[in-house]
Amino acid sequence: MLRWQFWQRAFRVLALALIIVTLPLCARDAHSVASSSYAVYLPLVAKQTMPPIVFVSRQIMPQGSIYWDVPKGLAGVGPYSRFAVAAPGKLMVLEPDGRVRVLIDGANPASTAPYNLIDVNAPDVSYDGTTIVFAGLPQGRYESGALTNPGAWRIYTIKADGSGLRQVTTSNQRLDLTQFGPAAGGLAAYDDTDPVWLPDGRIVFSSTRWPAYAHYSGVRASNLFVVNPDGSNLRRITSERNGADRPLVDPITGKIVYARWWRNHRFPVNDMSTIPDPNGGYIQRDGLTANRNNPVGGETMFRNAWQAATINPDGTELAMWAGVFRSEDANHIYGGAFTPEGDLIANYFPMYNMTEAAGFGGLRRYRRGAGGYTPLMGVATFTLDYVNPRNPTSFGIFKGQYVTDPDVSNNWMVVSLARDIGQDYGLYQTQIDGSGLRLLYDNPGTAEVRARFLAPRPLPPIIPDRITQVPSLLPPTAAGPYDNDGTFIFDALNVYANGPVDMDIVNAPPVGSARTIRFFIDHQRTSPGSFPNLDWPILLSELAVQPDGSVRNSNVPANVPLFEQLRGPNGTVPLTGMRSNPDGAAHVAGMNFGRPGERQRCVGCHAGHTLIPVPPTDEAARWSNLAPGATIRVSSALDSRYVSGLTDRRVMKGEVWQYWRSAANQTSGQWVTLTFPVPVTVRQVRLYNPRSTPNTDLQVHQATVRLFSDEAGAIEVARQTVGPLTTFGAGAEFADVRVRVVRVEIDRVSGRVDGVTCASLAEIEVIARGEAGN
Structure with missing residues (x-):
């Protein structure tokens, strides 16, 4: 007996030594492990024990791109493969001790009878x-x-121990599709996917149940639905014309955050003439064109990417969750997982529209609100370092390893990683910053993805439904009526509103540039695919925009895809961005929607404007920084290209040489004037000092702000002295003075900017309200 115990202990010591030796090898060379002929699974032990992990193991798609037939594909990603059949698939659990349990085995369908x-x-x-x-x-x-719709994906639940398999959504939706004419046959089937638990116990999921084609590649439009776990109370909560995929629940707010396909294949033109298309429909009509080559606003008006949107579980309060300027690349988010503090570790896929390739991406970390991202793992930036540079070019497939589908537990993540374009994913453990990569499980020849920790987690806030109406199962007919589901209130409090300094969104159209706003509905009718000339948007109404930028439409159809366009006093579409450097047009480059009875309050009319916090009162919303819409004149400039830096809303971001700087060695008698295109009532002028750098120590000790009521700047109506300035701004307060010109004079300054002796300002804000008149 003693001899047997001795050999037992010796064997354990030897086994432990082997584990210590081999674990680092597994972490360093997972590719060699993955290429072996057997599954590898390791205990979930590191500095701390992680909970069990539930995941799927599916077959690898034979083709991952429409451009190049060599790489393999990742099933479940975007319209390219979200409904692709990758059978047999398995639902599996990896236990902390390394054991693997199979909950659903697709190779044995009878086991789930x-x-x-x-x-x-x-x-x-x-x-x-x-x-x-x-x-x-x-x-x-x-x-x-790829690009298939089996019409049979449904939502199921199962207990963590493998018992209690239950079907949630069914195939009993029977609709009369005759209103769609030639499109009817392709709209009959529907699929459900991407289910997520809501804090109140319901389930939100993505589906093609609402019949529509998206505006690209002839793929089906997806929308979000909620349902009780027993299958009751099923209803749609979004009205996207393109896509709503990969819902998540924000742990801080309880709101839904989802991947939203931002796409509109009609663009703004100033010409209001009608041009029929020889193949039916139109090339141009109602100030819209299907020709994307030269719209108002230039090529920036073309959008075809997925971004993060947020709504309440009842579908109200639609807004962007995060974003930066007009960057399709920087804003690309398609699912992921939240950290406990509410950051999003998001999937990034370099094929932005996700209809032409599936996978080949990486992970980024986003914080809520306006701003960029931090790359973490895999191909997380648009490198243009193609795996196959030509003949054919591997569009959307760049060199590197590919990482996807994170989940977070405390300071650790589980991710799926593939070493090459074969996209044979295994499960790995990492720290949240992407370091400390360690193989957990890999079954060679299949993709192990969509992992989630199988453990209790904190309950986010529960947001009760304010609107419980069940939307129609079909969109309106071409002839209408369009308000079968009721109406909502579109309340734009100030289309000229800008975000604060250093908020990473574009500027609003200049004050006074909007005379009317036009409302369009763009729902599925008879187009049998993504044909820009067909199902032309229908102009619902055109309302006047008030001088202060406010406009309210109390009769907007609910539960349908809509978009808007501003028109100026001369009938043209206003530009957005700085007056001296426009970067787009006041035309929605995607779609929006509202729920019946909802009042949608917003400020601004430009990309990312829903990221701006809405002021608590309508009156407060009338006041905003209107300086970006003014014409700038300066006493002198070291570099005239950067005079617009005075109103670019950049102080702590950007480069110091992009501030306005007077000519070298000219510090006395320097001034700036801002001339507004219409009268404005000024409440405050805020001046910002250049920030300090190793080569910049300029200090504006005193400045004088003078206000003039006439465009020529001859009739002074108020003045204030302000200083010293700081990078947080120093305000000159006024008693709501009606003006056309704001003049800032630099009275006393010392130091240098980027080594140059000069006068300088980092930014001028003019907090004001638009007024009628010339």
Whole structure:
């Protein structure tokens, strides 16, 4: 007996030594492990024990791109593969001790009778850690490959121990599709995927149940639905014309954050003439064109990417969750996971529209609100370092390893990683910053993805539904009426409103540039695909914009895709951005929607304006920084290209040489004037000092702000002295003075900017309200 115990202890010591030796090798060379012929799974132990992990193991798609047939594809990503059949698929659990349990085995459909599931995707874990919701596909005959719609993906739940498999959504939706004419046949089938538990116990998921084609590639439009776990009370909560995928729940607010396909294949033109298309429909009509080559606002008006949107669980308060300027690349978010503090570790895929390739991406970290991202792992930037540079070019497929589908537990993440374009993903553990990569499980020849920690987690705030109406199962007919589901209030409090200094969004159109706002509905009618000439948007109404930028439409159709366009006093579409450097037009480059009875309050009319906090009162919203819409004149300039830096809303961001600087060695008698295109009532003028750098120590000790009521700047109506200035701004207060010109004179200054002796200002804000008149 003693001899046997001795050999037991010796064997354990030897086994431990082997583990210590081999674990670093696994972490360093996962590719060699993945290329072996057996599954690898390691205990979930590191500096701390992680909980069990539920994930799916699916077949690897044979083709990952429409441009190049060599790389393999990742099933479940964007319109290219979100409904692709990758059977047999397995729903699996990796235990902390390394054991693997199979909850659903698609290779044995009879084991899930009566549902007979052959494929699975997108698991999510209830907040108490006991129940898994997932998308499942029953046995059947389906078209394989990319851009397919099997019409049979449904939502299921199962207990963490593998018991209690239950179907949530069913295939009992029967609709009369005759209103769609030639499009009817392609709109009959529908799929459900990407389910997520809401804090109140319901499930939100993405689906093509609402019949529509998106504005690109002839793919089906997706929308979000909510349902009780027993399948009751199913209803749509979004009205996207393009896509609503990968919902998540913000742990801080309880709101839904989802990937939204931002696309509109009609663009603004000043010409109001009608040009029919020989193939039917139109090339141009109602100030819209299907020709994207030369719209008002230039090429920046073309958008075809996915970004982060947020709504309440009842579909109200639609807004952007994060974003920066007009960058399709920087704003690309398609699912991911939240950190406990509310940051989003998001999937990034270099094929922005996600209809032409699937996978080949990485992870980024976003913070809520306006701003950029931090790259973490994999191909997380648009490198243009193509795997295959030509013949053919591997568009959207860059060199590197590929990482996707994170989940976060304390300071650790589980991710899926593939070493090459074969996209054979395995599960790995990392720290949140992407360091400390360690292999957990890999079954060679299949993709292990969509991992979620199988454990209780804090419950986010529960947001009760204010609107419980069930939207129509079909969009309106071409002839209307369009308000079958009721109406909502579109309350634009100030289309000229700008974000604060250093908020990373574009500037609003100049004050006075908007005379009317035009409302369009753009829903599915008879177009059998993504044809820009067909299903032309319908002009619903045109309302006057008040001088202070406010406009209210109390009769906007609910639960349908809409967009808007401003028109100026001369009938043209106003430009956005700085007056001296426009970067787009006041035309919605995607779609929006509202729920019946909702009052949508917003400020601004430009990309990212829903990121601006809405003031608590309508009156407060009338006041904003209107300086970006003014014409700038200066006494002198070291570099005239950067005079616009005076109103670019950049103080702590950007380069110091982009501030306005007077000519070298000219510090006395220097001034700036801002001339507004219409009268404005000024409440405050705020001046910002250049920030300090190793080569910049300039200090404006005193400045004088003078206000003039006439465009020529001859009739002075008020003046204030302000100083010393700081990078946080120093305000000159006024008693709501009506003016046309603001003049800032630099009275006393010392130091240098970027080594140059001069006068300088980092920024001028003019907090004002637009007025009628000339």
